[in-house]
Amino acid sequence: MEQTYFDKTVPQALEQVKATADGLTAQEAARRLEEHGPNQLAEGKKKSPLVIFLEQFKDLLVFILAVAAVISMVSGNVESTLVIFAVLIMNAVLGTVQYLKAEKSLESLKAMSAPVAKVLRDGVRQEVAGPQVVPGDIVYLEAGDLVVADGRLLECYSLKVNESSLTGESEAVEKTADALPAGKTALGDQKNMVFSGSLVTYGRAVMLVTGTGMNTELGHIAELMNQTQQRKTPLQKSLDDFSGKLAAAILAICALVFCLSLFRSGMGLLDSLLFAVALAVAAIPEALSSIVTIVLAMGTQKMARQNAIIKELKAVESLGSVQVICSDKTGTLTQNKMTVQKIWADGKLVEAKDADMSDPAQELLMKIGLLASDATVDVASGASVGDPTEIALVNWGGMHQTDANSVRSQFPRLGELAFDSDRKLMSTLHRVNGKPMLLTKGAMDVLLARSEKLLTAKGVVPLTDEMRAAIARANEEFSENGLRVLAFACREMDAERELTLEDENGFTFVGLVSMIDPPREESKQAVADAKRGGIRTVMITGDHKVTATAIAKQIGIFEEGDIALEGVELDAMTDDELDEKLPHISVYARVSPEHKIRIVSAWQRRGCIAAMTGDGVNDAPALKKADVGVAMGITGTEVSKDAAAMILADDNFATIVKAVVNGRGVYTNIKNAIQFLLSGNMAGILAVLYASLMALPVPFQPVHLLFINLLTDSLPAIALGMEPARKGLLDQKPRDPKASILDKPLMFKILWQGALIAIASMTAFYLGLSAGGAAMASTMAFATLTLARLFHGFNCRGTESIFKLGLGSNKYSLMAFAGGVVLLAAVLTIPVLEGLFSVTALSGVQYLQILGLAFAPTLLIQLGRVIRGK
CATH class of the missing domain: 2.70.150.10 (Calcium-transporting ATPase, cytoplasmic transduction domain A)
Known part of the structure; x- marks a missing residue:
């Protein structure tokens, strides 16, 4: 029914x-x-934590590590097996925790x-x-x-x-x-x-x-x-692509090394497998995903201190490549509060704040606004109840120390003709100066047509055609600027009696009041800063096109030659037509939630990373669809906050720009961390390949490489994530989201820097081989590789020399280096750890040789930067 x-x-x-x-x-x-059923929304299906945990093992690199663990176990290397499995479980737990924190939008x-x-x-x-x-x-x-x-x-x-x-x-x-x-x-x-x-x-x-x-x-x-499905971020896509290619390369190289060891070097099957396992462990950056997560998490903490609360770690990286911000108007770019802007009375156009209460026309204009309305505002708390336009009138009175409650007590309401959308008028009856007076507010054209006189500083005068034309011009000027206009008039009554609709005639016209939901003070500068950073700002609103365009012009979003579009016009356009006009459309008005999703999708089709800001329930689907959804923390609904990836604790549009700068800084730090990890791994790969080709003993045990990758490498990589953002990040254009994080320049750095460290490590290997055999050689190569990678952390802090960056400008890098050295020293000197990590005792001369060889690659890299800088 x-x-x-x-x-x-x-x-x-x-x-x-x-x-x-x-x-x-x-x-x-x-x-x-x-x-x-109860009046609630449908509940989506949720995966169990166990299913989520098991899904973390689907990665091909994880499979390769698991195979390496099994081979280590078969060969009797229990320590390596335990360490590898511990790493796999730790990564799976981290991934499960991150998943369980996400996807609350429908709750x-x-x-x-x-x-x-x-x-x-x-x-x-x-x-x-x-x-x-x-x-x-x-x-x-x-x-x-x-x-x-x-x-x-x-x-x-x-x-x-x-x-x-x-x-x-x-x-x-x-x-x-x-x-x-x-x-x-x-x-x-x-x-x-x-x-x-x-x-x-x-x-x-x-x-x-x-x-x-x-x-x-x-x-x-x-x-x-x-x-609505969420998209992967550029970094996720890049790392996924890298993982696939790396896994394929590792399998191919391991097969090659296995064959060389088995047939060319004459090794047994087990020894050949150990060589292949060593290479796999050396090549796989076991800590990469964890390091990226940690660096992103530290970025979120920094942003939170600047009022940008990140709900999803991936949003940090996406912010750095945002190219367009699709911003809701109401409550985001504007204050979500109707405010009186200008008034017209006695032929004068006056700013609301400059109204003169000694002028009879302006004074009566405000009085009618307070008496012919029902809104209330609590001055102490700022809470308000009533129609937004009436609240604006009450606040205008408060701006001039005129309290609405006091005025209403002084002139109590004796009768009322409630507002009607057909009449477009509201009238109330009061006793003013001892006489019954009808006070009316409503649409300008209706009230002007019913008026016969005009209130001026000289008193009431007949309303001439010239005066009517002046009032119409003022109304037109207000409307063209997107302002809502109310007209005010009064009429002296013959007696206090019940009002009829016939009483709303023969008015004395008093004036006009224009109002608008004004822009936030910081919005204009924020839009300009975004433009400087190569970021386009687009306004999307459910408001009228004229009003939205006026606000967009004030803020700097709408410029000469731009287009403003309404939802019905958008419906009439095909996707191809929208794609063609998209770069020129700066304002979308009278739009629905479906429209917002379509606009965001159109920008994404152009290959752009799109951010969407909003505060209402209607914004939630688009917030989820966008690469970065940004909700208002104060005025935003819980729905919009849960759908968004980032929440602005201060509702300040400018905070988005700060977050973009931080996002670019975080991405740079992640790239530096990847350079550090992969160049170190490249050193291990080249060293193992060289030993295989030269029929040398295995230079590193799997447990050596896991120690480096998980302990001594992790600390400097995390420290790189704490590197302070460099100046000028906002002056750069957003990076191309299609560009791989592992571009040619970075791959070249990884290759030649890894080669330098590999040369130093294999030199130490030969020194150890001549001094004490394979065990000594493996220990010296392991120690040199570990210490060289610790030194290399300083090289990866930036592209400039350490003298320009400042050795102490990132105290965490110094702490990470010291921590790594302590861990390495513990492995080399504490007897109980010697068996666990397969190392032998070293002499003082050998320690000096390790120190000199480990520092040599960093010395060469820094000298090159100093020369280039000069």
């Missing part, structure tokens, strides 16, 4: 309500609750119901919990109520509803109980419907519940979020 309510006219719906004894019975409500959507709703059941008005409301319920609405379900209005008394969380439009929408013509209309144009999640700002009404849970507009947004 409840499905037919959408198809019924208001009289039919009323008849059906009367047929059910003026509301559902408790038994019927219980039956429908059981049938429809708060389920909770988007009012605590209570006033319903009619068994002929009695009662309060029930919002989730207990069912289709067919009769719900009473008053100013300040949150609508708990979608519903058809049965009775309506000057109702205004703020639907900004759904439509993005800050201005309250007038509602009516009248039936509307058939046909599809935009959400904000469905005047006889109210929607779950919206707020009643004015008036009262009775509604018939037509949809709950997933059958609401809010539920439709939840479905969009379920359908």
Whole structure:
């Protein structure tokens, strides 16, 4: 039965309500609750932690390491086996923890119901919990109520509803109980419907519940979020691509080394396998994924101190390559608060803050604004209740130390003609200066047509055609700048009596008040900074095109030659047409959640990394679709916060720009860490390959290489992630998201720097081989490789010499070097560790040889940078 309510006219719906004894019975409500379930949104399926944990082992590199562990176990090398398996489990645990922290977007959507709703059941008005409301319920609405379900209005008394969380439009929408013509209309144009999640700002009404849970507009947004798939970041794609290629290369080289060892060197099968295992362990950067995660996590901590709270680690890296920011207007670029901008009175155009209360026309203009309105504002807390335009009038009074409550107490309301969307007027009766006075506000064209006189500094004068033209010009100027205009007038009454519609004639015109949801003060500079960094800012809003364009011009988003587009125009365009015009469209107005997803997708089709900012429920699907979703922490809904990857704790658009700079710095640090890890691994690969080709003993045991990769390498890599951001990052253009992090210059550095370290290591190997045999040679090669990689951490801090970077500018790199040296010294000198790590005792001369050989690669690299710098 409840499905037919959408198809019924208001009289039919009323008849059906009367047929059910003026509301559902408790038994019927219980039956429908059981049938429809509680008023909440559908819950998505969740993977168990065990399944998530097992999925971490799908990677091919993990498989290769597992094979290496098995071979080590077969060969009797228990220590290496235990260490390798410990590494695999540790990485799987980290991945599982990260996964379980993600994907909460729909949880708060389920909770988007009012605590209570006033319903009619068994002929009695009662309060029930919002989730207990069912289709067919009769719900009473008053100013300040949150609508708990979608519903058809049965009775309506000057109702205004703020639907900004759904439509993005800050201005309250007038509602009516009248039936509307058939046909599809935009959400904000469905005047006889109210929607779950919206707020009643004015008036009262009775509604018939037509949809709950997933059958609401809010539920439709939840479905969009379920359908929206998140994309991998450029770094994820690059590392995935690298992992695949590395795994293939490792398998090929291991097979080659195995064959060379088995057939050319005459080694046995087990020894050949050990050679292959050594090479696999040397080549695989076991700590790479963990290091990247740690560096990203440290980046999030730094951003949090700057009011940018990162929910997903990947967002840090994506921020550094953002090329376009699709920003919601209301509450993001603007203050989400209607504010009086300019007034017109007695032929004068005055800024609101400069209004002169000694001028009779301006003083009466403010007085009418306070008396012919119902909004209230708590000065102490700043909390406000009422229509946003009326709240703006009350705040304007407060700007000039005129308290609305005091004025209303001095001039109590004696009568009222409530606002009506047909008349476009609201009138109240007061006694002013001992005489009954009708005070009216409303649409300029309607009120001007009903006015006969004009209030001036010299008194009341007849309203001439010239004066009417001047008022019309002022109104046109306001409208062209996207300002909402209200007109004000008054009329002296013959007596205190009941008002009729006929009384709204013969007015004395007082003036005009223009208002707008103003831009945030910091928005203009933030947009300019983003432009300097090569980042395009696009405004997406549910507001009107004229208003949105005016705000965009003030902020610097809309420039000469740009295009402003409305949702209906966007619907008429194909994807190809949109792609063609996309670079020139700076403003999208009157858009729906589907439009926002389409706009973000269009930028992504161009290969751009797109960020989306917003604060409303309607923004949530696009926030999830974007590469980086950014929600407002103060004014944002819980839905938008959970859908976003980043939350601005201060709701400051400029914080996004700071986050972009930090993101670029973090990416640079990750790239430096990758250079450090892979160049060190390259040294191990080249050393093992050389030993294989020259039929030498195995230079490193698998446990040696794991010690280097997991302990002595991890500390400097983490320290590289703490490198402070260099100046000028915002002056650079966003990096190409298609470009691999392992580009040719970086690969060349990895190759030749790894070769230098390999030469030093194999030189130590030969020294040890001549002094004490294979065990001594392996120990010296291991110690030299470890210490050389610790020194190499300073080379990877940047592209300039250590003298320009400053040795002490990153204290963590010094601490990491010291920690690595202590660990290496413990392995070489503590007897109990000698057997575990397969090392032998060394002489003092050999320690000096290791130190000199280990430092040589860093010395050569730094000398080259100094020469290039000069």
